[in-house]
Amino acid sequence: MYSSSDLKKGLKIMIDGEPHVIEGFDFTKPGKGQALYKCKLRNMITGSLFDRTYRSGENFEPAPLEERDMQYLYKDEAGYVFMDAKTFEQVILPEQTLGNDYYFLTDNMEVKVLMFGDQGIGITLPNFVNLTVTHADPWVKGDTAAGNNKPATVESGYNLQVPSFVEEGTLIQIDTRTGEYVTRVKE
Amino acid sequence: MATAPDATRAARRDNLYARARIIQQIRAFFIVRAYLEVETPHRIPCNAPEEYIEQIPSADAFLQTSPELCMKRLLAAGYPKLFQLCRCWRNAERGTRHLPEFTLLEWYARSNNYLDLMHTCEELLCHLVPTGTLTWQGCTISIQPPFERITLAQAFSRFAPTSLEAALAADCFEEIYTEHVEPGLGTAAPVFIYDYPSSMAALARTRADAPHLAERFELYIGGMELANAFTELTDAHEQRERFNAALETMQAPNPQHLMPEAFLAELEHMPPSAGIALGVDRLVMLLTDTAEIDAVVAFTPEEL
Numbered sequence: 001m002y003s004s005s006d007l008k009k010g011l012k013i014m015i016d017g018e019p020h021v022i023e024g025f026d027f028t029k030p031g032k033g034q035a036l037y038k039c040k041l042r043n044m045i046t047g048s049l050f051d052r053t054y055r056s057g058e059n060f061e062p063a064p065l066e067e068r069d070m071q072y073l074y075k076d077e078a079g080y081v082f083m084d085a086k087t088f089e090q091v092i093l094p095e096q097t098l099g100n101d102y103y104f105l106t107d108n109m110e111v112k113v114l115m116f117g118d119q120g121i122g123i124t125l126p127n128f129v130n131l132t133v134t135h136a137d138p139w140v141k142g143d144t145a146a147g148n149n150k151p152a153t154v155e156s157g158y159n160l161q162v163p164s165f166v167e168e169g170t171l172i173q174i175d176t177r178t179g180e181y182v183t184r185v186k187e
Numbered sequence: 188m189a190t191a192p193d194a195t196r197a198a199r200r201d202n203l204y205a206r207a208r209i210i211q212q213i214r215a216f217f218i219v220r221a222y223l224e225v226e227t228p229h230r231i232p233c234n235a236p237e238e239y240i241e242q243i244p245s246a247d248a249f250l251q252t253s254p255e256l257c258m259k260r261l262l263a264a265g266y267p268k269l270f271q272l273c274r275c276w277r278n279a280e281r282g283t284r285h286l287p288e289f290t291l292l293e294w295y296a297r298s299n300n301y302l303d304l305m306h307t308c309e310e311l312l313c314h315l316v317p318t319g320t321l322t323w324q325g326c327t328i329s330i331q332p333p334f335e336r337i338t339l340a341q342a343f344s345r346f347a348p349t350s351l352e353a354a355l356a357a358d359c360f361e362e363i364y365t366e367h368v369e370p371g372l373g374t375a376a377p378v379f380i381y382d383y384p385s386s387m388a389a390l391a392r393t394r395a396d397a398p399h400l401a402e403r404f405e406l407y408i409g410g411m412e413l414a415n416a417f418t419e420l421t422d423a424h425e426q427r428e429r430f431n432a433a434l435e436t437m438q439a440p441n442p443q444h445l446m447p448e449a450f451l452a453e454l455e456h457m458p459p460s461a462g463i464a465l466g467v468d469r470l471v472m473l474l475t476d477t478a479e480i481d482a483v484v485a486f487t488p489e490e491l
Contacts, residue, residue, distance in 0.1 A: 005279045027282030030369065031405050031415045032387050033361045034239050035280065053362055056239075 002060040007037045012044070012063040015052075019044040019063035019116050044114075044121050047096070067112045067124065072105050080105065082113050082120065091120040098122075103158035104129045104176045125176040130185050131155055133170045136162060195490065202483045206471045209315065210272060213292055213467075216314045222268040222294060227257035229274060233445040236433040237389055241278040242444070243287075250276035253464055255390065256450040258295050259419065263457040270294040272467065283479045284411060284469060287488060292470075295462035300418040301391075301402045304461050305379050308406050308414060309334055312377060315474060323409040323473050329376045334406075338382035346371040355384070372407035379404045389429045391417035406465075408473055416463035423454040 002013060009025045024040030037054040044063070070082040070091065079094040080102065091113055095102070097120070104125050105111075112124040136152035149161040154172070162181045166172060173182040214224065230248040234240070235256055242249040251257075254271050261269055275291045296303065309332035313319070316330040343351040347367040354363045372378050381404040385393045388401030402418035420426050427446070434444055471483040481487045 027280065027285055028365045029239070029280060029282075029285065030361055030364050031412050032237065032239065032389075033364070036361055036365055038365075053366075055361075 002062060004035070004037045004054050004056050004058045004060075007039060007054065007060070012065060014061040014063050015041065015043075018046075019065060019121070021063075023049065045097075045116065045119070047099075064116070065121075066115045068115055070111060070113045072107065072109045072111060074107070075102075082111065082123070091115070091118075093120045093123065100179075101125055101176075103154075103156045104131070104174065105156070106131070127176060128173050128182060129176055130171055130173050131158070133162070133166060133168055133172060136166055136168055136170075139165055139167055193490070196485065199482055199485070202471065202475045202477060203485060205475045206483055209471055209474055210467065212315055213272065213311070216311055217270040217294060220268070222270045222296075223266060225258070225261060225266075225269050225271050226273070227251075227254050227261075227271065231256070232449075233447050235390060235447060235450075236430045236437065236444050238433050238436050243276045243278045252277050253291060254293055255462065255464070256447055258293055258462065259457055259460075260450060260453050262295055262297060262419075262460050263453040263455075267297040268295070281488070283481075284472075286468065286480055286484065289480075290467040292465040292467050293462060295419075295460055297458050297460050299461035300459075301381070301404055301416050301461050304416045304463050305334070305336065305404060305406075306332075308379075308416075308463070308465075309377075312408075315470075321473065321476075323476050324478055326374050326409050328373070328409055331376065334377040334379055336379045336381060336404075339380055339384075340382065342368050342372065342380055369407070369412070370410040372410055374410055377406060377408045377413075379406055381405075388417060389433055390420055390426070392420050402461075411469055411473065412466075413469055413473070414463055414465035416461065418459075418461045419457065421454060421457050421459060423451050426454055427451055 002011065007022060007025060009022055011022045013020055013022070020041045020043055022039050023042050026038045027035065028038060029035045035056050039052050039054065040049065041052055042049050068084060070084050073081045073083050075081070079092045080098055081090055081092050083090045101123055106129060110126065113120045114122040114124070131154040133152050134155050137150050148164045150164050151159060152162040152166060153159050160174065160179060160181055162172065166184065171185040171187055173185050174180065175182050217224065229251055230245050231251050232248055234242045234249055234252045240252050242252050253275055254273050258269055258271060271293050273291060274288055276288050278287060280287050312330050313332060319330055321328050321330060340351040343349070343354065347354065347363050349363060354360045372380065382400045383403045385399055385401045388403040391401040391403040394400045394402055404416050405412055406414040430446060437444060468480050468483055472480060475483060477483055
């Protein structure tokens with residue numbers, strides 16, 4: 001159990017039966033008055049963001065969340081299907097839960113699925129993924145200046161900036177935390 | 188291999204130099220005006236019981252939440268004008284404008300009342316801002332006396348969707364005050380908020396013509412509370428009753444908060460006086476155009 005004074009950015013607590021993460025936090029206390037704990041909360045299931053202010057002496061249940069190692073199988077109408085390789089248990093994450101993470105999912109990829117009970121509410125991708133460039137302007141011969149970037153699209157439909165020497169069909173590494181190009185990958 | 192010093196401290200260099208200069212300017216201001224600088228113990232048997240201030244134990248004593256009680260005992264002993272720059276501790280107060288260990292400037296003057304203290308505040312701010320203007324977080328703030336004076340009720344009617352009375356009746360004073368009122372206070376020029384309900388001023392004298400109001404004010408600059416001042420209560424009997432009331436309503440965890448008996452015994456001898464506490468860390472924030480209190484101290488508790 002947490003109390004008001006434990007509240008801080010990143011803490012995950014239960015509100016109205018659903019897990020929430022504190023994305024913004026400040027403590028205020030008008031002179032001689034009561035302390036207030038101002039939280040910007042995100043519902044970890046619906047993704048909705050809202051402000052709520054608490055006073056001292058309130059109690060909060062920690063959100064019972066668990067990360068499980070799972071493998072991405074395929075996508076169908078219900079969403080993205082993941083499987084626990086040990087138990088063969090399958091979990092489906094709807095498209096809106098995944099957000100932009102789906103751009104970096106590749107078949108059989110090992111990810112961590114954040115579980116709230118038997119409900120999957122998010123994934124943690126590997127830090128780096130390799131994807132093939134499906135569209136990029138051709139390299140202009142002679143353009144060797146470092147730092148010259150151009151737009152490109154990879155197989156999942158994700159758009160990013162790549163160095164000018166990267167061409168269609170090149171396999172590149174992308175940092176999933178920033179969404180940025182890292183390097184060319186030799187196959 | 189030795190760890191390199193954290194770059195955080197190097198990044199604060201300008202602020203820490205400014206801080207040292209500001210503290211020297213504060214000293215010079217009070218010394219010229221014949222205030223005696225004093226040092227009173229940081230560890231004391233107990234602080235003044237106040238409902239929403241939690242003291243931190245230190246062996247068989249407590250760290251001071253303010254030097255107030257010792258300063259007033261010096262007034263009672265006949266010292267006419269006093270100031271102190273010191274560390275104070277208030278448990279679990281941590282935010283962009285709060286540190287659990289922070290620096291207070293307190294000053295007290297015999298035969299002063301809270302209106303006299305407003306005047307001294309104006310002089311001090313003008314001393315620290317000789318150009319007459321400061322810029323803080325995008326606000327250009329004119330530091331020209333006299334500063335505006337508005338009552339707490341007026342501040343509510345100017346900035347809040349409800350009146351002060353309605354906020355108090357609905358038990359949401361702090362929520363409405365911090366959300367609607369505070370951010371608007373002192374954004375173009377400093378402002379004094381006064382006429383606080385007596386229930387919000389446990390150590391202040393009440394107004395003779397309006398006993399439901401206390402002779403208390405707060406100074407705001409840039410939406411930030413900078414100082415809190417009283418005409419001091421000198422009636423020991425009434426002070427004991429107010430402390431008793433505070434002790435009764437205090438929330439756990441605040442066990443065995445003692446009654447400051449030595450202070451109450453000497454309060455009878457304290458002449459009419461006024462005193463004020465000003466947050467030095469916040470003052471440095473204002474004068475260095477800094478948004479967060481962390482950036483004006485050498486170390487925050489999390490960095491130790």
